[in-house]
Amino acid sequence: xxxxxxxxxxxxxxxxxxxxxxxxxxxxxxxxxxxxLNLMSSPGAGKTTLLKRTIAALKDEMRIAVMEADIxxxxxxxxxxxxxxxxxxxxxxxxxxxxxxxxxxxxxxxGADGCDLVVLENVGNLVCPAxxxxxxxxxxxxxxxxxxxxxxxxxxxxxxxANVLLISKTDVLxxxxxxxxxxKKHAHYRNPGLEILPLSARTGxxxxxxxxxxxxxxxxxxxx
Amino acid sequence: xxxxxxxxxxxxxxxxxxxxxxxxxxxxxxxxxxxxLNLMSSPGAGKTTLLKRTIAALKDEMRIAVMEADIxxxxxxxxxxxxxxxxxxxxxxxxxxxxxxxxxxxxxxxGADGCDLVVLENVGNLVCPAxxxxxxxxxxxxxxxxxxxxxxxxxxxxxxxANVLLISKTDVLxxxxxxxxxxKKHAHYRNPGLEILPLSARTGxxxxxxxxxxxxxxxxxxxx
Numbered sequence: 352x353x354x355x356x357x358x359x360x361x362x363x364x365x366x367x368x369x370x371x372x373x374x375x376x377x378x379x380x381x382x383x384x385x386x387x388l389n390l391m392s393s394p395g396a397g398k399t400t401l402l403k404r405t406i407a408a409l410k411d412e413m414r415i416a417v418m419e420a421d422i423x424x425x426x427x428x429x430x431x432x433x434x435x436x437x438x439x440x441x442x443x444x445x446x447x448x449x450x451x452x453x454x455x456x457x458x459x460x461x462g463a464d465g466c467d468l469v470v471l472e473n474v475g476n477l478v479c480p481a482x483x484x485x486x487x488x489x490x491x492x493x494x495x496x497x498x499x500x501x502x503x504x505x506x507x508x509x510x511x512x513a514n515v516l517l518i519s520k521t522d523v524l525x526x527x528x529x530x531x532x533x534x535k536k537h538a539h540y541r542n543p544g545l546e547i548l549p550l551s552a553r554t555g556x557x558x559x560x561x562x563x564x565x566x567x568x569x570x571x572x573x574x575x
Numbered sequence: 576x577x578x579x580x581x582x583x584x585x586x587x588x589x590x591x592x593x594x595x596x597x598x599x600x601x602x603x604x605x606x607x608x609x610x611x612l613n614l615m616s617s618p619g620a621g622k623t624t625l626l627k628r629t630i631a632a633l634k635d636e637m638r639i640a641v642m643e644a645d646i647x648x649x650x651x652x653x654x655x656x657x658x659x660x661x662x663x664x665x666x667x668x669x670x671x672x673x674x675x676x677x678x679x680x681x682x683x684x685x686g687a688d689g690c691d692l693v694v695l696e697n698v699g700n701l702v703c704p705a706x707x708x709x710x711x712x713x714x715x716x717x718x719x720x721x722x723x724x725x726x727x728x729x730x731x732x733x734x735x736x737a738n739v740l741l742i743s744k745t746d747v748l749x750x751x752x753x754x755x756x757x758x759k760k761h762a763h764y765r766n767p768g769l770e771i772l773p774l775s776a777r778t779g780x781x782x783x784x785x786x787x788x789x790x791x792x793x794x795x796x797x798x799x
Contacts, residue, residue, distance in 0.1 A: 393618045507648075
C-alpha cells in the first residue's frame with residue numbers, strides 16, 4: 352500500500368430517496384465547480400489503465416482527484432497514487448455499488464473542494480452501479496473489446512444511464528470477433544444520444560477524442 | 576428467439592434462510608442423481624462459448640440441460656438452443672444473482688429430473704452471485720485472460736466459493752500482460768484447494784482437462 356493512502360469504509364444511505372440525495376449532491380458540486388465523473392465497467396475492462404493515461408495527459412490543465420471504490424482491496428488506489436493524483440480508496444463492505452450518500456462521504460474524506468475533476472471509479476460491475484444515481488455530473492461506461500459487442504442487449508440499464516461509452520482495448524480487435532457496427536446499433540437502440548468513443552489506453556489510439564470529450568464536459572459544467 | 580424457447584421470471588426467495596434452502600435443494604438433487612453446476616464470471620468472460628463447446632463434447636455421454644440467467648435478454652439461451660441441449664431462460668427482474676429458491680423455480684420449469692448435468696449460467700457478475708448459495712453441486716468460475724490476473728485480490732469471495740477456476744481465452748495470452756503464476760498465487764491465497772484450469776474454448780487448448788474434471792465431478796456426485 353502506498354504511504355499515506357487513505358482508505359475509508361463507506362456506509363449505505365439511510366435516506367429512502369437516493370435520487371433526491373443525488374440531485375442535491377449534483378447541485379452542490381455544480382456550485383463549487385467540481386465535475387464528478389462516475390466511471391463504470393465490468394471487472395477488467397480497463398478503468399484504472401484508462402484513468403492513469405487520462406491523468407497523465409490532463410494533470411497540467413486541471414486539478415484532478417480520484418475515488419477508487421472496491422469491495423475490499425486497494426490495488427487500484429495504489430496504482431493511481433503513482434500518477435501523483437490525489438486519491439482515496441472507498442471500501443463498500445461487500446456492496447456492489449455506490450449510492451449518493453456513499454459518494455458524498457468519499458468526497459468529504461477526499462477533500463474534493465477546489466478540484467476541477469473528480470473521478471469515481473465505481474465497483475467493477477455492469478448491473479448494480481447502473482441502478483444508483485451517485486450524484487455525478489456525467490456517467491462514463493467502458494466496454495472492452497474482449498467482452499463482446501452483445502453487452503448492451505444483456506445489460507441495458509448500464510447503457511441507458513451512460514453519457515459516454517468508451518470501447519476500450521481496440522488494439523486487440525484483430526484477435527476477437529467484435530462487431531463495432533453491431534455494438535453501435537445495440538447501444539444506440541438503448542440510448543440514441545450516447546456518445547461512443549473507441550480507444551486503446553495502451554497505444555493511445557482514439558485517446559485524443561476521449562480527452563476532448565472530457566475537457567468539454569468539465570468546461571461546460573463550470574460555465575453553464 | 577428460438578422456437579419453443581421458454582422464458583420464466585424467477586422471484587427472490589421469501590425464505591429468510593437461503594443457506595438452509597440451498598442445502599435442501601442440494602440434497603434433493605443428490606437423491607435424483609442430478610449434478611447442478613453453477614457457472615459464474617464477469618460479463619464477457621466466455622461462459623456461453625465454453626458451454627457450447629462443453630455440450631458438443633459431452634452430449635453423447637450424458638443428458639445435459641442449461642438454465643440461462645439474465646437480467647432481461649435471451650441472447651444466450653438462443654445460442655445454447657442451437658446446440659440441441661434442453662435450455663430455459665431465467666429472467667431475474669433486475670437482480671444481479673440467483674438464490675436457491677430462484678434456482679429451484681428454474682429447475683422445475685426446465686424439467687430437470689432425469690438429467691445427468693444441469694448447468695446454471697449465472698448473471699455475469701463477480702460480486703453478487705458469490706454471496707448466494709444456489710444449491711449447486713459445484714461452483715465454477717471463469718476468469719478470462721483480458722480481465723487480468725489481479726481479480727482474485729479484488730473479488731475475493733468469488734474465488735473463495737469456487738471449486739474450479741477456468742482461465743479462459745488463453746489463445747490471446749500473447750496480447751495481454753497476464754501473469755499466470757501471479758494469478759495462481761493470488762487465487763490459492765484465497766482458496767488453497769482451488770483447481771485452476773487454463774483453456775481456450777476457441778482453439779480447444781486445455782479443454783480435455785476441463786471435460787475430465789466435469790466428468791469426474793458428475794460421476795462422483797452419482798456415486799457418493
